[in-house]
Amino acid sequence: PPVATERFPAPVCKEEVEKYWLIVSRLQTYKKVALAINAFNRLKIPLYIIGSGPDEKTLRNIARPHIRFLGRVDDETRDKYMRHAQGLIHPQADEDFGITLVESLAAGRPVIAYYSGGPRETMLPGVTGAFFYEQTWEALADAVVRWSDVHHDSRACQSHAQKFSRVNFVTRLYNFLHNYDKTIY
DSSP states (O other): BBBBBGGGOOOOOOGGGOEEEEEEOOOOGGGGGHHHHHHHHHTOOOOOOOOTTHHHHHOOOOOOOOOEEEESSHHHHHHHHHHHOOOEEEOSSSOOOOHHHHHHHHTTEEEEEESSSSSEEEEEEETTTTSSSSHHHHHHHHHHHHHTOOOOOOHHHHHHGGBBHHHHHHHHHHHHHHHHOOOOO
């Protein structure tokens, strides 16, 4: 699907990046937000969570004080948090694509994602973020620590995200339809 990458005209400068990681998700069990909370509880690194859902009360009960629940926010507020975060945490499997992941890249922020589904196609490991290969809090925590020691290039993240922009989507669709071999039918 196309992603509104144009909402992020330029990444923030390094000095404007704050000391928190971000999750943007529905708070449902299959999204694995509890896994991220457990990792960040142990890392003692701030994690901000945007979203709501049926698991919110349970997740709040396991979160330590440095984990903030921001609830549902408008797009402008979400984009602001995304632009200023250390990066996005994407712990779930069974994600066909992951629009939020690409939006984070468009904002110039890296992603730490579970190696499954859409992220395998939308990320460049070591450039736009890192994968973790076991869906455990330990594997996620290790990926966050390893990435924290890496200097990433915000412009490389943003440049890669353009591959999924609305303009590129329409261009690719038009070219496909224009070049489609109609003799098949």
